[in-house]
Amino acid sequence: MSLVEIHSRLASTASLFIGILALWALFLRLRGRGLDSSWVGAAVVGELLLIAQGLLGAYLYWIGLGVVLPRPFLHILYGVVSVITLPAAYTYFGQLEDERVKTMAMALACAFLWGILQRASFVAY
16 A cells, blocks of 8 residues: 555545544534543544644655645645644633533534545545
């Protein structure tokens, strides 16, 4: 399996994982519960997955495979946004006192991140 294939599969995995994370947060909100430690742990795993994908993408770009992308800088921009979205959202919304609002905000942040990941995969073609 080539590195490009691994990068592509990591993108699919990250997209599914973040989509499930958004639905999980929405489910917690609908039940009137706040974010629990299981959800936060899963968010950390999702962030590590995004970082691994970003590092592999940076390596592929570094060795010259970025020239096959029609708009490589747009792809890089979406990659950078995807890596910083979850920590930035949790840092900003983590200070909220109302747990229900925090849960809904993180669900929306994860839905936004899912859209960014979907868009980044379509920029490559």
